[in-house]
Amino acid sequence: MFEQIVQAVSLFFTFQNVLIVLLGVLIGAIVGAIPGMTTPMGVALALPFTFTLEPVTGILLLLGIYKGGLYGGSITAILIKAPGTPAASCTVLDGFPLTQKGEARKALDMALYASCFADFISNLSLILLAGILAGFALKFGPPEFFTLILFSLTIIAGVSGDNLIKGIASACLGLMFAVIGLDMVYGTNRFLFGNWNLMGGLAFIPVLIGLFALPEIIHFYARKASEQFKPAAMSGIGATFSDFKRCFKSILRGSLIGVVLGAIPGIGGAPSAFLSYSEARRTSKNQDNFGKGELEGVAAAEAGNNGVAGATMIPLLALGVPGDVITAVILGAFMIHGLRPGPLLFVENLPLIYALFIGIMLSSAYLFIVGKFTIRTISRISEVPNTILYPIVLVFCLFGSFAINNNLFDVLVMLLMGCVGYTMLLLKFPAPPFLIAFILGPLLEDNFRQSLILSDGSLAILLRSPICWFFWGLTILSVVFLVKSRFKQKIPLG
Amino acid sequence: MKESRLLGAAVVAIGTLALFVLIPVGIVSPSDVPALALAPEFWPLVIASIFTLMGILMTIAPGSTDRKTTEELRLVPTRLPRLSGFLAILFAFYFVVPYLGMILPAMAMIIGLCWFTGERRWPLLILVAVGIPLILAMFFLFVANIPIPLGIFEFIYS
Numbered sequence: 001m002f003e004q005i006v007q008a009v010s011l012f013f014t015f016q017n018v019l020i021v022l023l024g025v026l027i028g029a030i031v032g033a034i035p036g037m038t039t040p041m042g043v044a045l046a047l048p049f050t051f052t053l054e055p056v057t058g059i060l061l062l063l064g065i066y067k068g069g070l071y072g073g074s075i076t077a078i079l080i081k082a083p084g085t086p087a088a089s090c091t092v093l094d095g096f097p098l099t100q101k102g103e104a105r106k107a108l109d110m111a112l113y114a115s116c117f118a119d120f121i122s123n124l125s126l127i128l129l130a131g132i133l134a135g136f137a138l139k140f141g142p143p144e145f146f147t148l149i150l151f152s153l154t155i156i157a158g159v160s161g162d163n164l165i166k167g168i169a170s171a172c173l174g175l176m177f178a179v180i181g182l183d184m185v186y187g188t189n190r191f192l193f194g195n196w197n198l199m200g201g202l203a204f205i206p207v208l209i210g211l212f213a214l215p216e217i218i219h220f221y222a223r224k225a226s227e228q229f230k231p232a233a234m235s236g237i238g239a240t241f242s243d244f245k246r247c248f249k250s251i252l253r254g255s256l257i258g259v260v261l262g263a264i265p266g267i268g269g270a271p272s273a274f275l276s277y278s279e280a281r282r283t284s285k286n287q288d289n290f291g292k293g294e295l296e297g298v299a300a301a302e303a304g305n306n307g308v309a310g311a312t313m314i315p316l317l318a319l320g321v322p323g324d325v326i327t328a329v330i331l332g333a334f335m336i337h338g339l340r341p342g343p344l345l346f347v348e349n350l351p352l353i354y355a356l357f358i359g360i361m362l363s364s365a366y367l368f369i370v371g372k373f374t375i376r377t378i379s380r381i382s383e384v385p386n387t388i389l390y391p392i393v394l395v396f397c398l399f400g401s402f403a404i405n406n407n408l409f410d411v412l413v414m415l416l417m418g419c420v421g422y423t424m425l426l427l428k429f430p431a432p433p434f435l436i437a438f439i440l441g442p443l444l445e446d447n448f449r450q451s452l453i454l455s456d457g458s459l460a461i462l463l464r465s466p467i468c469w470f471f472w473g474l475t476i477l478s479v480v481f482l483v484k485s486r487f488k489q490k491i492p493l494g
Numbered sequence: 495m496k497e498s499r500l501l502g503a504a505v506v507a508i509g510t511l512a513l514f515v516l517i518p519v520g521i522v523s524p525s526d527v528p529a530l531a532l533a534p535e536f537w538p539l540v541i542a543s544i545f546t547l548m549g550i551l552m553t554i555a556p557g558s559t560d561r562k563t564t565e566e567l568r569l570v571p572t573r574l575p576r577l578s579g580f581l582a583i584l585f586a587f588y589f590v591v592p593y594l595g596m597i598l599p600a601m602a603m604i605i606g607l608c609w610f611t612g613e614r615r616w617p618l619l620i621l622v623a624v625g626i627p628l629i630l631a632m633f634f635l636f637v638a639n640i641p642i643p644l645g646i647f648e649f650i651y652s
Contacts, residue, residue: 049633049638051638051640052637052638052639052640165548165551165552165555166548166552168544168548169505169545169548169549169552172541172542172544172545172548173545175537175541176512176538176541176542176545179537179538179541183521183534185532185534186523186524186527186534188521188522188523188524188534189520189521189522190520190521190522190534190535190538191516191520191521192520193520218577218580218581221576221577221579221580221607221610221611222573222576222577222580223573223576385613386611387608387611387612387613388608388613388618388619388622390607391603391604391607391608391622391623392604392622392626394584394603394607395600395603395604395626395627395630396630398587398596398600399596399600399627399630399631399634399642402596402642402643403634403638403640403642406640406641408588408591408592408643411587411588411591412588415584415585415588418584419581427501445537448531448537449531449532452529452531452532453532456528456529457528457529457531457532459531
């Protein structure tokens with residue numbers, strides 16, 4: 001154990017790694033602060049630049065962007081009422097009224113303090129829990145993994161927005177696109193139609209960029225260019241220690257809510273932020289001030305939002321199952337670097353895991369530094385007009401897609417996936433279920449077929465152990481809970 | 495409501511096409527598969543069936559949320575020329591790369607797209623159009639060792 005920690009320290013503490021986490025957080029905060037750019041978009045665009053980096057360095061860059069993006073989303077939420085991420089939409093409720101009252105700086109400071117604290121708690125939970133969960137998962141064979149991944153596919157419900165049926169249809173499309181290539185058992189062709197570029201299947205990065213970056217750009221050019229938001233001035237004085245102390249209970253509660261909800265695949269930051277906010281409101285002395293510019297509201301929302309950041313990595317690292325769409329992208333990054341997250345990674349590559357933990361903890365500190373010292377500049381970057389920004393992003397998409405295999409065919413895949421993504425955007429088919437299914441699909445099929453090979457074709461193997469039963473139970477429970485809650489809230493399934 | 499039904503019908507049509515045409519034609523299956531569930535086409539058949547079922551559900555129970563579709567997210571006919579123009583530029587990029595490399599078309603594309611959206615600050619525009627593709631190409635060539643097609647900028651590498 002001690003030896004592995006020493007190895008991890010030497011693996012992490014290079015000038016490049018220490019700098020790359022800072023760079024990631026900075027890029028993420030900038031991306032999050034630009035209206036029209038999203039964190040998955042930022043992570044997708046950065047992915048091709050990690051190919052030549054060491055696995056730890058590349059993954060830490062993406063994790064830095066993830067964490068920076070979560071915080072960056074709150075900057076525009078507070079200053080211009082345009083949340084950079086869905087989770088930051090809760091921050092708008094009190095953040096923007098504070099800006100209107102001339103207390104933008106206080107709101108931004110509190111968002112930063114709550115974000116950093118919640119991020120730290122979340123990272124701590126990741127370090128403490130991931131190993132335990134991975135140890136348990138070592139007992140898994142193909143049938144157990146099949147049931148686990150099946151359960152994980154219920155994430156789709158969480159990322160489908162208001163329309164579950166369209167979410168499931170979108171996931172089916174993702175699963176179908178994942179099937180393209182050579183069959184993994186018999187080596188026969190699936191949907192190649194004579195195009196040998198498709199033999200290895202569709203590359204992950206062109207699909208990712210096509211789905212998450214290109215539709216926004218196509219949409220921008222298809223409509224008339226909208227006016228650029230002008231951020232409000234960073235008025236007022238900053239938050240004080242007594243402000244932080246007053247909000248501490250809500251920050252701590254929000255952080256824990258974030259940890260619990262983040263560790264459950266598919267829930268993500270937005271529900272956590274809203275739950276934390278509503279709990280803070282319920283227990284606050286200033287209940288009536290919520291929604292009108294209450295600092296505690298900003299603190300609770302940001303704590304709930306950032307509390308998920310480390311926790312979503314728990315199922316990813318321990319089980320190889322992404323907790324949300326960004327961790328799904330990070331799972332893809334692991335695979336590109338030849339690593340497979342899950343229990344075996346803890347056995348075979350523990351120093352790498354520890355090195356990631358060190359980097360993740362460092363990212364909390366960097367988040368504070370970036371937020372404290374660069375916020376004025378970052379808030380000005382959001383003024384960059386989309387007329388300049390989008391052509392640049394587009395060129396990044398094209399070069400990045402080419403770079404994955406030095407193959408122009410991947411550029412074509414990216415462009416076509418962009419058209420698919422834009423069509424889905426217009427028809428209100430959510431894209432995250434597509435991506436999650438595209439990533440999990442091959443794992444699901446692989447484990448399903450391996451199980452059947454083990455059992456000579458008998459489906460009974462899928463019920464062979466208590467673990468299988470446990471995941472079947474969870475899957476059924478989550479589907480029942482989902483349908484029930486949709487009926488209760490009168491949200492139509494389709 | 496009507497739109498949602500039409501969309502559902504389209505989903506059913508695509509699912510049916512996959513079930514009866516794309517899967518039988520596009521998937522090669524060996525003759526000695528011991529169990530149906532192990533066959534290469536089993537998984538795609540399951541997926542296509544669920545997709546078709548979702549289409550049926552969309553047709554018989556169209557979602558009320560679709561009524562909220564805003565003008566912002568509709569493909570109104572007046573947007574079609576802009577959309578077609580933009581897509582033409584994108585695919586033109588793909589087709590000219592084998593002849594011109596990636597840098598020059600990227601520069602032209604940045605200038606074209608900025609101009610398209612009314613950007614007329616020429617010094618800034620030229621700086622961005624020349625600088626970004628060159629910096630990216632340099633990164634991929636010299637840092638990542640990825641041979642980006644350079645076209646007329648081949649001299650950079652030599």
